[in-house]
Amino acid sequence: MDLLTCHEQMLTIRRFEEAVERLFREGRIGGTAHTCIGQEAVAVGTAAALQPQDAVTSTHRGHGHFLARGAEPGRLMAELFGRATGYLRGRGGSQMMMDASIGFYGANGITGGSIPFAVGLALDAKLRGTKRVALCFFGDGAASQGVFHETLNLAALWKLPVVFLCENNGYAMSTTASRSLAHPHVADRATVYGIASAQTDGNDLLAVRQTVADALDHARCGHGPFLLECRTYRLSGHSRGDPREYRARDEETAAWQREPIARFEAYLLAQKLATDADLTARHAAAKARIEQAIQFAEESPLPDAASVAQGVFA
Amino acid sequence: MRTVTYTQILRETLADALRRDPRVFLMGEDIGTYGGAFGVTRGLLQEFGPERVRDTPISEPAFVGAAIGAAAAGSRPVVEIMFMDFIALAADQLINMAAKLRYVYGVSCPLVVRTPIGGGRGYGATHSQSLERLFTGVPGLQIVAPATVSDASALLQTALAGADPVIFLEHKLLYPLREELPEGLPPALPFGRARVVCEGRRATIVAWSGMVPQAERAAELLAAEGIQAEVLDLRTLVPLDTETLVASARKTGRVLVVEEGPRTGGFAAEVACRIFEAAHDSLDAPIRRLAAPDCPLPAARNLEAACLPNAESIATEVRALVR
Ligand SMILES: Cc1ncc(C[n+]2csc(CCOP(=O)(O)OP(=O)(O)O)c2C)c(N)n1
Ligand SMILES: [Mg+2]
Numbered sequence: 255m256d257l258l259t260c261h262e263q264m265l266t267i268r269r270f271e272e273a274v275e276r277l278f279r280e281g282r283i284g285g286t287a288h289t290c291i292g293q294e295a296v297a298v299g300t301a302a303a304l305q306p307q308d309a310v311t312s313t314h315r316g317h318g319h320f321l322a323r324g325a326e327p328g329r330l331m332a333e334l335f336g337r338a339t340g341y342l343r344g345r346g347g348s349q350m351m352m353d354a355s356i357g358f359y360g361a362n363g364i365t366g367g368s369i370p371f372a373v374g375l376a377l378d379a380k381l382r383g384t385k386r387v388a389l390c391f392f393g394d395g396a397a398s399q400g401v402f403h404e405t406l407n408l409a410a411l412w413k414l415p416v417v418f419l420c421e422n423n424g425y426a427m428s429t430t431a432s433r434s435l436a437h438p439h440v441a442d443r444a445t446v447y448g449i450a451s452a453q454t455d456g457n458d459l460l461a462v463r464q465t466v467a468d469a470l471d472h473a474r475c476g477h478g479p480f481l482l483e484c485r486t487y488r489l490s491g492h493s494r495g496d497p498r499e500y501r502a503r504d505e506e507t508a509a510w511q512r513e514p515i516a517r518f519e520a521y522l523l524a525q526k527l528a529t530d531a532d533l534t535a536r537h538a539a540a541k542a543r544i545e546q547a548i549q550f551a552e553e554s555p556l557p558d559a560a561s562v563a564q565g566v567f568a
Numbered sequence: 569m570r571t572v573t574y575t576q577i578l579r580e581t582l583a584d585a586l587r588r589d590p591r592v593f594l595m596g597e598d599i600g601t602y603g604g605a606f607g608v609t610r611g612l613l614q615e616f617g618p619e620r621v622r623d624t625p626i627s628e629p630a631f632v633g634a635a636i637g638a639a640a641a642g643s644r645p646v647v648e649i650m651f652m653d654f655i656a657l658a659a660d661q662l663i664n665m666a667a668k669l670r671y672v673y674g675v676s677c678p679l680v681v682r683t684p685i686g687g688g689r690g691y692g693a694t695h696s697q698s699l700e701r702l703f704t705g706v707p708g709l710q711i712v713a714p715a716t717v718s719d720a721s722a723l724l725q726t727a728l729a730g731a732d733p734v735i736f737l738e739h740k741l742l743y744p745l746r747e748e749l750p751e752g753l754p755p756a757l758p759f760g761r762a763r764v765v766c767e768g769r770r771a772t773i774v775a776w777s778g779m780v781p782q783a784e785r786a787a788e789l790l791a792a793e794g795i796q797a798e799v800l801d802l803r804t805l806v807p808l809d810t811e812t813l814v815a816s817a818r819k820t821g822r823v824l825v826v827e828e829g830p831r832t833g834g835f836a837a838e839v840a841c842r843i844f845e846a847a848h849d850s851l852d853a854p855i856r857r858l859a860a861p862d863c864p865l866p867a868a869r870n871l872e873a874a875c876l877p878n879a880e881s882i883a884t885e886v887r888a889l890v891r
Contacts, residue, residue: 499601560874
């Protein structure tokens with residue numbers, strides 16, 4: 255993925271998530287959703303480093319991971335609208351999306367739920383000798399699940415090709431990472447299992463892309479799992495309608511100064527990789543793409559309710 | 569008199585216990601500043617402080633297990649599991665420890681696990697389940713499912729004063745429910761007493777938790793057609809008030825059991841069987857069950873609605889039952 259495509263992807267995700275928040279406020283979509291505003295560089299930097307055969311698992315906050323991996327915004331939006339054209343024909347909703355054909359093995363509504371699943375993908379890759387690496391996104395909150403520790407041990411023991419990517423956005427719902435983690439660095443958990451690890455600035459697209467590429471290489475070459483911690487900030491509320499009473503507006507304002515898109519644009523301009531006009535055009539294109547996605551979703555038919563009980567078994 | 573919601577009365581009941589009994593403490597994810605995902609514990613952190621209103625990491629097996637240990641040692645923990653779906657992670661501690669403490673080890677475990685259940689909000693397959701069936705067959709766990717504002721307090725008080733573990737189910741659609749009540753808390757209610765919601769002679773509708781208001785509305789629809797249905801609210805699944813069920817079945821001779829979860833393996837089957845065992849000679853028709861189809865609950869509004877029993881589908885079943 256070249257740098258301008260990365261920029262375009264980050265914008266697509268940002269506009270998509272802003273639209274999701276607006277659509278909830280307007281009552282045009284229901285249920286719930288978790289948006290990833292401020293975390294776009296993690297999703298896109300990672301996707302830029304992945305190879306086509308690689309597998310990704312995601313979390314409840316998965317729209318960005320999915321879009322970066324190549325999801326069509328229209329079909330993703332249609333899933334949020336509960337339409338037949340959605341990725342899972344309305345059966346999944348925001349927290350449960352999957353498209354194995356592009357190596358996206360699912361958002362997951364259970365915090366930490368996809369961590370052992372990713373190791374299963376890696377085990378399959380090892381047993382069948384594919385050159386696939388499984389990359390597992392999880393949050394700072396999910397790091398407190400027991401299954402995370404069990405899975406690290408298993409993956410290390412069996413030297414599986416898996417990259418655990420902790421997206422440390424500072425919060426698990428209202429709980430700051432400092433109130434849920436006894437030790438501040440999730441990456442340090444690697445030490446006791448003899449796993450390689452690194453930490454990086456998750457708001458720096460180039461740093462994420464490089465670190466993930468290194469981690470994938472490590473796993474692909476048979477050196478076993480890699481634990482990577484990307485530090486970022488969840489500018490969004492936790493989920494729809496979160497009043498964010500647990501943090502100060504000043505903290506958010508300061509975090510906005512570090513948000514990844516403007517930062518990457520400054521880099522592109524400074525390096526003369528893009529002009530102001532290029533960026534403006536891309537902003538307009540991203541906006542249009544999301545408007546189209548909404549239109550596609552809204553014009554799509556509802557899923558067939560009569561067959562709702564079908565498809566439980568093959 | 570005052571108007572009070574289901575959420576509010578739960579909060580007041582918890583606050584009352586925290587005030588009166590220093591052994592009581594609350595534990596769960598985001599129950600402090602955030603006040604819990606559904607706002608039940610809002611404000612309690614401010615009054616009782618972080619030692620007694622404890623935010624936990626996302627570690628269900630650890631904090632449920634810890635609550636069981638604390639209860640065995642003499643504390644009175646009240647744990648919140650944010651959605652009942654997540655109780656699956658802590659199931660081992662509940663099934664293999666909490667449920668065994670009194671009978672096998674001879675130790676008391678005064679634990680309350682509060683948890684929201686049910687669909688109707690489009691939250692999808694892992695945030696909408698009614699998993700009481702996983703625990704009703706585990707002797708040693710009491711399963712409580714209040715359907716009204718006053719019952720929510722009355723049964724929670726009993727749970728808080730008890731000596732054995734309770735899984736306390738709060739249907740998400742019940743939280744905004746309002747009731748006119750006198751100041752203070754309603755009197756506590758013993759477990760194992762079903763409530764006769766409305767009397768009738770033609771058929772009995774058995775329901776619990778979120779299905780009770782639907783059954784009540786169905787009875788209104790049916791009454792308008794001249795079909796007088798009796799509605800029973802189980803209040804507690806374990807212990808189960810077989811006596812009231814059987815008495816009603818003997819009176820009406822026709823029984824419909826309504827359950828929000830999928831049909832197969834549901835608690836409705838247990839209810840139907842208890843009635844059949846004791847009252848088969850009084851039944852004028854086979855007992856019917858109305859439940860969700862045997863599939864995960866989908867997220868899309870129209871698909872979810874197609875799965876969940878409601879007043880109309882309950883009324884349809886009763887019409888067929890009395891025909
Ligand atoms: C097993 C389980 N427990 C609790 C929840 C409720 N919940 C959903 S997201 C979340 C916070 C997750 O925090 P983190 O892993 O840091 O991810 P983030 O939300 O920051 O992306 C919680 C507590 C859940 N979905 N599953
Ligand atoms: Mg987080």
